[in-house]
Amino acid sequence: MSLLHLAILLPFIAAVIVPFLFKGFRSIHTGWFVLLVPLALFIYFIQYMPVTSSGQTVSQTFEWIPSLGINFTAYVDGLGLLFALLITGIGSLVVLYSIYYLAKEKEALHNFYVYLLMFMGAMLGVVLSDNMIVLYMFWEFTSISSFLLIGYWYDKERSRYGAQKSMLITVFGGLSMLGGIVLLYIMSGTFSIRELIGMSGELMADPLFLFAMILILLGAFTKSAQFPFHVWLPDAMEAPTPVSAYLHSATMVKAGIYLVARMSPVFAESGLWLWLVAGFGIFTLFWGSFNAVKQTDLKGILAFSTVSQLGLIMSLLGLGAAALHFDTLDENMYMTATIAAVFHLINHATFKGSLFMMAGIVDHETGTRDIRKLGGLVNLMPITFTIAIIGSFSMAGLPPFNGFLSKEMFLTGMISVFELDLFNLNTWGILFPVLAWVASVFTFIYSIMLVFKTFLGKPQFDQLPKKPHEAPIGMLISPLILVTLVVVFGFFPNLLSNTMIKPAVEAILPSLPAAGQEVYVDIYFWHGFKPELFMTLGIILTGTLMYATLAKWQGIYNRIPERFTINGVYDRGLDGSESGSFKLNEFFMTGYMRSYLIYIFAFFVAILLSTLTVSDAFVIDTSNLAEIRIYEVVLAIVLIAGAITILFAKSRLTSIVLLGVVGYSVALFFVFFRAPDLALTQLVIETVSVALFLLCFYHLPEISRKEERMKFKMGNAVISILVGLTVTLIGIASFSNGQIFEFESISQYHIDNVYELAAGGNMVNVILVDFRGFDTLFEICVLGIAALGIYAMVNFRGVRREKR
Amino acid sequence: MEILMSIVVGILFMSAVYLILSKSLLRIIIGTGLLSHGAHLLLLTMSGLKTGAAPVLTDGVESYTDPLPQALVLTAIVISFGVTAFFLVLAYRTYQELGTDNMEEMKGNDSND
Numbered sequence: 001m002s003l004l005h006l007a008i009l010l011p012f013i014a015a016v017i018v019p020f021l022f023k024g025f026r027s028i029h030t031g032w033f034v035l036l037v038p039l040a041l042f043i044y045f046i047q048y049m050p051v052t053s054s055g056q057t058v059s060q061t062f063e064w065i066p067s068l069g070i071n072f073t074a075y076v077d078g079l080g081l082l083f084a085l086l087i088t089g090i091g092s093l094v095v096l097y098s099i100y101y102l103a104k105e106k107e108a109l110h111n112f113y114v115y116l117l118m119f120m121g122a123m124l125g126v127v128l129s130d131n132m133i134v135l136y137m138f139w140e141f142t143s144i145s146s147f148l149l150i151g152y153w154y155d156k157e158r159s160r161y162g163a164q165k166s167m168l169i170t171v172f173g174g175l176s177m178l179g180g181i182v183l184l185y186i187m188s189g190t191f192s193i194r195e196l197i198g199m200s201g202e203l204m205a206d207p208l209f210l211f212a213m214i215l216i217l218l219g220a221f222t223k224s225a226q227f228p229f230h231v232w233l234p235d236a237m238e239a240p241t242p243v244s245a246y247l248h249s250a251t252m253v254k255a256g257i258y259l260v261a262r263m264s265p266v267f268a269e270s271g272l273w274l275w276l277v278a279g280f281g282i283f284t285l286f287w288g289s290f291n292a293v294k295q296t297d298l299k300g301i302l303a304f305s306t307v308s309q310l311g312l313i314m315s316l317l318g319l320g321a322a323a324l325h326f327d328t329l330d331e332n333m334y335m336t337a338t339i340a341a342v343f344h345l346i347n348h349a350t351f352k353g354s355l356f357m358m359a360g361i362v363d364h365e366t367g368t369r370d371i372r373k374l375g376g377l378v379n380l381m382p383i384t385f386t387i388a389i390i391g392s393f394s395m396a397g398l399p400p401f402n403g404f405l406s407k408e409m410f411l412t413g414m415i416s417v418f419e420l421d422l423f424n425l426n427t428w429g430i431l432f433p434v435l436a437w438v439a440s441v442f443t444f445i446y447s448i449m450l451v452f453k454t455f456l457g458k459p460q461f462d463q464l465p466k467k468p469h470e471a472p473i474g475m476l477i478s479p480l481i482l483v484t485l486v487v488v489f490g491f492f493p494n495l496l497s498n499t500m501i502k503p504a505v506e507a508i509l510p511s512l513p514a515a516g517q518e519v520y521v522d523i524y525f526w527h528g529f530k531p532e533l534f535m536t537l538g539i540i541l542t543g544t545l546m547y548a549t550l551a552k553w554q555g556i557y558n559r560i561p562e563r564f565t566i567n568g569v570y571d572r573g574l575d576g577s578e579s580g581s582f583k584l585n586e587f588f589m590t591g592y593m594r595s596y597l598i599y600i601f602a603f604f605v606a607i608l609l610s611t612l613t614v615s616d617a618f619v620i621d622t623s624n625l626a627e628i629r630i631y632e633v634v635l636a637i638v639l640i641a642g643a644i645t646i647l648f649a650k651s652r653l654t655s656i657v658l659l660g661v662v663g664y665s666v667a668l669f670f671v672f673f674r675a676p677d678l679a680l681t682q683l684v685i686e687t688v689s690v691a692l693f694l695l696c697f698y699h700l701p702e703i704s705r706k707e708e709r710m711k712f713k714m715g716n717a718v719i720s721i722l723v724g725l726t727v728t729l730i731g732i733a734s735f736s737n738g739q740i741f742e743f744e745s746i747s748q749y750h751i752d753n754v755y756e757l758a759a760g761g762n763m764v765n766v767i768l769v770d771f772r773g774f775d776t777l778f779e780i781c782v783l784g785i786a787a788l789g790i791y792a793m794v795n796f797r798g799v800r801r802e803k804r
Numbered sequence: 805m806e807i808l809m810s811i812v813v814g815i816l817f818m819s820a821v822y823l824i825l826s827k828s829l830l831r832i833i834i835g836t837g838l839l840s841h842g843a844h845l846l847l848l849t850m851s852g853l854k855t856g857a858a859p860v861l862t863d864g865v866e867s868y869t870d871p872l873p874q875a876l877v878l879t880a881i882v883i884s885f886g887v888t889a890f891f892l893v894l895a896y897r898t899y900q901e902l903g904t905d906n907m908e909e910m911k912g913n914d915s916n917d
Contacts, residue, residue, distance in 0.1 A: 138914035454893050593907055594825055601821055625854040626805040638810050643819040643838060652830060660815075666841045673848055674858040674869040678877055685885045689837070692889055696896045697830065724818025727846065731810035736851045745851075747872040754861060763871035764878060771874065777880050786886040789861040790893045 002060040004074040006297045008128055011037055011121030015114045020108035020417035030109045038091035038120060045084045052078045059130065065500035068133075068167065069191050075130035075389065078503020080665045082342065083127035083258055085252075086349050087501075088251040091120050093478035097357055098242035099669025100475040101364060112152060112240070119145035119247060126255055132191045138178070139219070142252050145171040149247060150239040162235035165570070169232045173222025177259075183208045184266075188712035197265040197510065204269055210359030215269045216259065217276055224310045227284040231566045235305040241360030244299060248354055249306045249742050250349040257345065260317050261508045266511075268321035278318025278432070284311025289442035294557040295552075298359040298369040298454065302352065305395065308439060309348050312410060315432070316341035319413050323509060335505070338417070339521055340409035342504045346403040346496060347489065349396040354482035355450070358388045361475055362454060367465030371449065377380025377704040383480070384453045392481040394490070395537065396447035396543075397440065405523055416459075430531030437535055447551070452547075493523035508702055598719060607724045610729060618729060621736035632672055635789045641663040652697055662691045677764045816842035826842040829895045829905040836891065839886035863904045 014037045051058060057077040064072045076084070084645045095116070104111060122145060125138030143166075149162030172282035187206045188199050196203070203209050217331040220226075236248050247253070260277055267273045288308025295301045320338030361384050362377070363369045378385045390401060393508070397407030414436040417429040461468065489496060502521045519524055547554070612618050642661040649655040663686035750767055760766040768776050816838055821836030851873040859871035899905050 137900070449882055558882030580827070594827070597824060601825075620807070622807075624852075624854070625807065626855060628808060632805065633808070636808060639812060640815050643816050645839070646834060647819055647822055654830070655834055659837055662838060662841055666845060669845065669846075673853055674855055675848070675874045675877075676858050676860075677845075678874055678881065681881050685881055689885060689888055692892055696892045716822050719825065720818045720821035723821045724814040724816075727817040728810045730851050731813055731846050734805055735806045735810070735852060738850070738852065745870065747870045750871060751859075751868055763859040763861065763868065764874045767871055767875040768878060775879060779883060782883055783886045786890045789890055793893050794813045795896045 001715070002074070004058065004104075005062050005072065005129070007041055008074060008121060008124045010041060011117040011124070015117040015121070018113045018117065019110040022113075026104075028184065028338065029099050029104045030113055031095055031102075032087070033665075034113045035092060035095045035099070038088045038095060039115060042088035042092055044084065045088060047082060048076050048081050048084075049320060049499055051719065052076065052081050053499050054505065055506065057501070064134070066262065069185075069189075070133045071131055072134050073130040073192065074128050075194070076128060076785070077507045078500070078505070079258070079261055079507035080127045082252070082346070082500050082504045084097050084124055086254075087120060087127070087251050090246060090349055090353055091355070093472070093481060094242045094246040094250075097360070097475060097478040098240070099231070100472055101242055101360055107505070108152075108436065109424045111364055112149075115145050115148045115152070116246070119149065119252065123251055123255065127258055130193050131252035131502070132184070132193060132196075134736055135193075136178050136181055136795045139223075140171065140174050142255060143167060143174055143223075146170070146236070146247050146252055148521065149243045152240055153238070154254050158235070159238040162232070164237040165234050166232040169222050169229055169572075172230065173219045175216045175697050176222075177219025180212045180219065183215065184211035187212065193262060193266075200266045200269065210272070211655050213273060214276075216263055216267075219254035221280060222256070223259070224253050224314065225284075225307050226256070226280045226311060226314060227287050228309075229305040229568050230288065231570055234305055237297070237303050238437070241299070241363065244302070245353050246354035247647060248300070249352045251275045253306065254313075254345065254349075257317065257341075258588065260314065261504075262592065264317065264321060264508050266508050268324050274318050274321045275331045276318070277321070278315045281311045281313070281315030281318055282432055282435045282439075284308065285315060285496065286311075286439040286442075289446065293442055293448040293449070295446075297449070298362060298371060298643075299356070300358055301371075301450055302359060305443070308443065309344075309395075311350065312439075313341050313344055313348070315436075316344065316410060316413055317508070319417065319432075320508065322793040324511065335509075336409055337413035338505050338508055339501060339523075340406055340413055341502045341514055342508075343402075343496065343523065344406035344410065345396065346500065347406050347485060347486070350482045350489065351391045351403055353429050353485065353539055354387055354479040355395065357392040357475075357482070358384055358391060358480040360532040361471040361479070361603045363760070364475070365471055366468040368463075371453040373460060373463045374454045375646050376455070377459075377468060378455040380463060380468050381455070383470060383476055385451075385772075387476075387479045387483050388451050388455060391479075392447040392451045394486045396444045397539070399492045401486050402493065403486070405490065405493050408536065409523070411440075412530075415531055432454070433535075437539065439468070440539045441533075441543050441546065445547050448543065448548075473769055492522075497521040497523060601719050601723050605719075605726050605732070608726050610730060612733065617737065618733045619736045619740065620732055621739045624739045629672075632669075635665055639669075653694075656690060656693045659693070660686060663689065675764075677762070715766075805853050806849050809853065810847060812907070813842050815850060827907050829898065829907065833888065833891045833895060833909070837884070837888055840880065840887075844880055847873050847877050847880070888915045 014034070017033060021033050025033075037712070038775060048058065057075065059073060059075045061076075062072040064070050079089060098112070098116075102112065119142055122138045122141030124137055126142060129135040147163050147167040147611070151168055152157050153159045154163075160634065181191070183197060184203070187203055187208055188196055190196060190199075212592050222229040233248060237244055253416050264273075285308050288304045288306075292301050292304035293309060295304060305587060316337045320341060323338065359369060361381070362374065365381065366374065367378070368374065394401035394403030416431040417432045439652075470620055498521065505521065590601075639662055642658050642665065646655050646658045646662075649658060663682065667679050667682035667686060670676075670682055705744065750771060754760060754763050754766050758766045758770040761772070805810045820837075820839035821840060823831045823838065826832065826835075851870050854869075856867035856869045857865045859868045859874065895905065898910070902910060904910065
């Protein structure tokens with residue numbers, strides 16, 4: 001257990017302490033204590049930056065279940081560190097923001113911060129684990145904490161709906177991913193990602209490779225809200241805004257991106273990988289931005305925008321895989337795609353984080369997030385307005401912010417698809433730049449909507465639930481820090497180039513830099529009059545035009561009937577599976593005990609008979625049978641006659657007497673079989689039982705036996721005959737097998753040692769009280785419990801009777 | 805003898821299952837009683853009924869019947885007595901409370917919590 005492991009586990013440890021801090025220091029907002037955790041971790045992880053930027057990695061192994069190849073290997077490389085810094089950095093800002101967002105008097109803060117810390121630890125575990133099983137474990141932890149955080153205001157119906165939806169979809173993906181991990185293990189015999197990367201060539205040839213890839217991608221796509229799994233993300237916006245900013249835009253939804261980036265070296269040689277990742281990514285980019293425009297809720301716009309931006313990063317990662325098919329680095333323009341993906345990942349966290357916090361501030365200060373009610377807030381909330389305008393313009397891809405730079409690089413990457421003579425990309429590939437351009441237009445429109453509809457336009461303060469004013473300074477600190485970064489990264493992007501981006505890109509495409517070469521990252525504003533510049537100009541022009549005429553074409557959104565939307569399909573699927581399982585349950589859980597008994601007996605017969613036939617176990621061995629004496633035959637006939645007559649007995653007394661006959665016959669058999677103890681016990685107990693039967697049923701009225709229907713009787717008869725037959729066969733077979741195979745019985749041990757070890761002569765008694773003493777002890781316990789139950793039933797009358 | 809006993813046990817099981825599947829509570833209890841008798845005999849039969857001396861240490865005797873199944877059956881007899889006694893009282897009280905010993909009528913319906 002190293003310091004690195006402790007760093008990953010620190011949030012979990014802190015989560016245990018938080019409830020006590022909440023109870024102990026009611027006057028101090030619990031968030032202040034919690035803030036220390038991500039802050040300390042951020043400072044700790046910063047120290048790794050020189051290590052990774054010089055191309056080194058750190059790996060610490062803690063053996064967890066070594067026999068199964070599951071070790072908690074913490075592994076820090078450029079990619080992992082980038083995410084760790086995002087998680088702890090944005091985490092600190094979000095916790096700071098939440099201190100002002102959630103009032104300590106009203107909210108269940110201990111729950112909130114426990115979930116949040118749990119998420120933080122889980123996310124660190126995801127990005128810093130080398131072992132895939134450990135990664136999976138942390139992965140599901142993020143799903144669970146996301147579920148809990150979305151349902152934080154659990155008294156709201158929409159919260160519960162959103163929480164369930166996200167849980168169902170992401171856990172479905174998580175389980176698929178587990179399947180993929182297992183397939184990879186079957187192929188390679190290891191859970192370690194680094195070892196898998198080393199074997200990627202051999203894995204490609206395996207027939208299971210394709211399935212493993214698709215299953216792992218399912219995990220990544222559900223987590224990163226790629227089309228058509230994106231439907232959970234907009235509903236996740238019911239979570240408190242700090243959570244939306246943290247989990248559902250900056251970190252958790254990027255776990256899928258992380259997984260794709262991390263697994264790229266394993267899968268990326270395959271052409272299907274490129275098509276799937278880039279294809280789903282680009283369509284998600286388009287679909288998200290297209291749908292964002294129709295939203296009226298600030299957070300709804302941001303949710304769809306997040307979906308779309310995640311698609312953008314995903315498509316870049318997919319295209320980046322094309323770089324693997326070229327040998328030289330110098331002219332490798334596809335490298336740009338991967339660099340742009342990493343760069344945009346950072347940029348998105350900064351501008352989207354600040355925008356979410358802005359939406360939270362507006363919600364907090366005005367009481368609504370509906371852009372139809374908002375407007376004209378610019379004079380009242382100037383600082384928030386500044387945050388909004390910088391964030392949105394960066395998102396729209398306008399200079400001089402960081403979003404412009406990564407958007408330009410994104411366009412460069414998309415245009416380069418044309419020139420790629422690989423996997424038919426030069427024919428269908430045209431769709432990539434086209435969709436990218438259209439999506440960018442919509443991105444521009446909703447970015448503008450976000451600012452203009454909220455802060456400009458006609459003020460309608462009478463419609464607002466609260467009187468708006470500027471937020472407290474504490475709430476503004478975090479978004480201000482983020483927009484500062486937006487501007488700083490916009491002007492000095494190369495601050496990130498060699499410290500963050502280069503090590504991450506090297507981790508995504510480790511095979512690319514040949515010996516002595518290095519990935520060269522240089523990001524600059526002015527590319528000259530290249531196609532991407534004209535594309536950007538086109539986006540701005542078309543976007544402005546379309547924004548101005550928004551009212552005229554907005555009607556197209558209502559064209560899609562509710563039934564055919566993915567949400568409609570999800571809802572009907574959920575309803576259908578609920579009512580379906582209810583019906584199925586109703587079908588066999590009838591409430592009649594007889595039905596359940598029939599299932600048990602039928603199962604008993606089916607399993608035993610089929611095992612007997614399949615394993616060919618039925619044999620009759622007559623070589624060693626005990627001889628049959630005449631009085632034994634007589635007794636057997638008496639016993640059989642007794643047992644069968646009970647079936648036809650009309651009166652209760654007859655049945656009880658006949659049961660007694662059977663019981664005493666059994667006792668006599670015990671005598672014949674040289675079992676004196678059994679015979680004695682059986683005699684005593686049979687006597688007591690018959691007495692008890694008579695005693696109890698003396699009080700009850702005569703059975704009014706209704707004649708049962710023939711069908712009922714026949715069904716019962718068939719089942720009982722089958723059971724009887726099975727038992728007979730089992731009895732004969734097990735006796736015969738015992739004779740044939742001549743198992744050595746453990747009885748001999750007891751016979752030999754009965755005097756030496758237990759100083760007793762009666763073997764049965766010695767076995768009961770010495771060799772198997774505990775069995776007898778528990779048997780006495782069972783009797784005691786039965787006696788207590790009987791005592792209670794006899795002495796305590798039901799309360800219900802007294803009420804009547 | 806073992807084959808004969810297996811058939812006897814099969815018939816005991818058959819009657820027991822038929823009784824257990826019927827509607828009357830008393831018949832169900834009698835059925836469980838028969839079922840345990842069957843199980844006890846089955847245990848003894850499976851281990852072989854070759855007769856030696858009763859399993860009590862005696863000078864000069866070399867071969868004993870197997871004591872282990874007997875010990876098992878002894879435990880089972882006592883437990884099944886406990887179960888039968890419990891069932892009986894349960895049936896008795898059920899009848900007192902509900903006024904029926906028919907399983908079909910005892911099935912809860914909506915008006916009856």
